[in-house]
Amino acid sequence: MARITNVSEPAVSQVLPAREHAWQTERLHKDHQRLPPRRSRFTTLSGAPIKDLYTPTDVADIDYLADLGFPGQYPFTRGVHASMYRGRPWTIRQVAGFGQAEDTNRRYKYLLAHGETGLSTDFDLPTLLGYDSDHPVYSREVGKIGVAIDTVVDAHALFADIPLDEISTSLTINGSAAVLLAMYRVTGDERGISGDLLTGTIQNDILKEYTAQNEFIFPPEPSVKLVVDTMEYAAKCMPRFNPVSICGYHIREAGATAIEELALTLSAGITYLEAAKKRGIDPDALAPRVSFFFDVHSDFFEEIAKLRAARRLWAHLMRERLGCRDPRSWLMRAHAQTAGVSLTAQQPLNNIVRTTIEALSGVLGGVQSLHTNSFDEAYAIPSEQAIKIAVRTQQILLHETGVGDVVDPLAGSYYIERLTKDIEEQAKALIEQIDAMGGLVAAIGSGYVNQLIADSAWEQQTQVEANDRVIVGVNDFVDDENPSGMDLFELDPLTAERQIRRLKEVKSSREQRRVGEALRAIESTACDPRKNLMPEIEEAVRARCTVGEVCGVLREVWGEQRPSTRF
Amino acid sequence: MPIKVVIAKPGLDGHDRGAKVIARSLRDAGMEVVYTGIFQSPESIVRTVVQEDAQVLGLSSLAGGHLEYAAEILALLSEEGDSDVLIVLGGTIPERDAAKLLAMGIAAVFGPGTPTSRVVEYIRDHAPRLRPTA
Known part of the structure; x- marks a missing residue:
């Protein structure tokens, strides 16, 4: 990326690589011998190797206007x-x-x-x-x-x-x-x-x-x-x-x-x-x-x-x-x-x-x-x-x-x-x-x-x-701090009961004929891959059809995906 | 005979990274592992344990359904006369629930960050040696 540095291009293409090489052999390698790196191999979390240092040489193929x-x-x-x-x-x-x-x-x-x-x-x-x-x-x-x-x-x-x-x-x-x-x-x-x-x-x-x-x-x-x-x-x-x-x-x-x-x-x-x-x-x-x-x-x-x-x-x-x-x-x-x-x-x-x-x-x-x-x-x-x-x-x-x-x-x-x-x-x-x-x-x-x-x-x-990557508190710096004092969220155990009661109320107060028609319309439209299903789904929602009823009809027409047992 | 383990995901919880990593580490440790995949009912899990004649059942739960599903699976297994199956459970489990799970008969609860080696060791040490003929 010579064009975004304040180093002029000839310097980047000619002088810099030689200076960088000299720095590596004269300084960096000596440091490595004196102070062995704390990991045998440095990579990103995704496993890509990373260097000690990056310089204009590393970005010479990047063009400011085109790439940035x-x-x-x-x-x-x-x-x-x-x-x-x-x-x-x-x-x-x-x-x-x-x-x-x-x-x-x-x-x-x-x-x-x-x-x-x-x-x-x-x-x-x-x-x-x-x-x-x-x-x-x-x-x-x-x-x-x-x-x-x-x-x-x-x-x-x-x-x-x-x-x-x-x-x-x-x-x-x-x-x-x-x-x-x-x-x-x-x-x-x-x-x-x-x-x-x-x-x-x-x-x-x-x-x-x-x-x-x-x-x-x-x-x-x-x-x-x-x-x-x-x-x-x-x-x-x-x-x-x-x-x-x-x-x-x-x-x-x-x-x-x-x-x-x-x-x-x-x-x-x-x-x-x-x-x-x-x-x-x-x-x-x-x-x-x-x-x-x-x-x-x-x-x-x-x-x-x-x-x-x-x-x-x-x-x-x-x-x-x-x-x-x-x-x-x-x-x-x-x-x-x-x-x-x-x-x-x-x-x-x-x-x-x-x-x-x-x-x-x-x-x-x-x-x-x-x-x-x-x-x-x-x-x-x-x-x-x-x-x-x-x-x-x-x-x-x-x-x-x-x-x-x-x-x-x-x-x-x-x-x-x-x-x-x-x-x-x-x-x-x-x-x-x-x-x-x-x-x-x-x-x-x-x-x-x-x-x-x-x-x-x-x-x-x-x-x-393998302790190649330290996670503080998990594989290093472990202590016996007890998290049981945390004030964790607790769900009201009567939630499901109340929700089921509400569902019953909605089902008993809606217009059954409209519900049936809406679900049948979804079924027939779902059979035709050229038709957009959303108008039918919107009508079903307006008619107070449930998520389970709409998806149930589609399950019938399209089938279900089986989960994988690979590991 | 290698130890036979069923790794199962009860209910609708889709978080299966941990279940798959555990399944793989148990297999690498020489055990015979069956992974049920997600979306399993208590009945289908117990059916798999019985059919596979497994000594160990590993349940994975990261969506809060652990208490209900564990209780039901334990009840179904004892109905089947399979109450000697070693059941362990892993996932995001609040401390207070871990204690309840242990009290109802789950042998061990492994939380996030547990090294797979500890799970392998635990199963090796605690799996019932011989399957009784039913």
Whole structure:
């Protein structure tokens, strides 16, 4: 990157390599002999070897204007907005969800009162998997790791008193996302808020469910079709809402490296847009509303480089591969969350420090919104006290440290730019490898992606157990600090009972004929892959059909995906 | 005869990274391992244990369903006359629940950060030696 240094080009190409070589032999090797390095091999968390020092020689192949450019301009390496956090601070968006809708609504209000600036919803497992709260086996999971939503009546309670036309909401749901997207729109509509005023994001990235998060319902093919349906529906009915948030987070948490996280995420994005293109939908009509969600893990520089590389690679893919002409299609807007897997059950207060550093890499990487984990999450969903510290962490970063006052402040660092370029190139190579297998759906079907992630997870575990990588409090600096004094969150044990009672009330007060017609319409439309299902799903939601009823009909038509038993 | 272990994921919890890492480390330690995959009901888990004639059942739970599922699996196993199966459980388990699990008959609870070697050792030391003929 001679062009971004103040060293003139002849000096870089001629004098510097010789001086650098001399420094290595005369100084560095002597240091290594005198002070043996504390590790036999230094690598990033993803296993890429790293040098002692980076100089202009390492960035000689990087061109400032072509590879970095200016923030808000192609290829967006330096950020998606020109003024970044000066004009638009990142959104403090803590995911929350437990119990019944009223319980989560109270937590929303608690978070907003403490300065959260966007909402984010975790749903319970029955909702995520398309079952109702009265399911004979799964009713015991009602409200446990998220909020229980059976019908739009619950959605109304979830967002009671929340100005949906003023605040953006993220809905973390995939298999049954189409139903929840329609519910959000109907909730707004029944409150007199039109679809074009709704802002937010629904996760709706089904492909990573088969490889990482495991909340899938139907086989990949109809599921991808349903994602395209929701994208088309949102573009028409709620044009400011992001109908898909393509996720690296869960892939990384399941054990993938940063490079695999990036490649698999972008590959999913391409898959959805190419499927839409096949149906005759112009990618430029959908791509501007595609958003992303990445992990920010513990390797500080690697994560910053990953986020910068992600934007550049996506911009190239959108422009060159998908042929998008609208600049809004090229830019990658991303949410990030600190790494849940980096939290330790041992000495849990240390997690506040880990989360702070991970959040900082998200900010320096230029994300648009951020979730900071709470220190008690290796045990349970967060207590109020713990989640407040997580919100305060972001406020301290934004207001006290100055890290958001300059756009992309680490650009031009020899190490950061080298790492950015390397991650970009390696992720690009993996995307090409997946293409050669017939695309991501085929690569998932063959078991390749699951094995890739499982092998990386195993590799990381092996490193920790061999003490190659120190985790403070786990394999070094261990003490007998007892975490039992923590004031952990506890769910009201009567939650499921109350939710089942409410479901009964809704079912007995709705218009049965309309319910039956709505479900039959879904069934007949689901049999025709050329038809968009969303109008029928929206009508079912209005008729107070349940998540379980809608998904049940689709299970009948499309079948269920069987879980993998590989390890 | 190698020790036979079933690693199971009860309920709808999809967090399977730990279950798979444990399955692999037990296999590497010479045990015979069957992994059920996610979305298993207590009945299907017990059926697998009985069919495979396993000495050890490892449950993985990271979504808060541990108390209910463990209780039901224990009850079903004793109905089957298989109450000598060594049952261990791993995942995100609050301390207060770990104590309850041990009291109801789970032999050991392994929290986040447990080295796989400790799980291997525990199973080697505690797996029932011989399967009684039913």
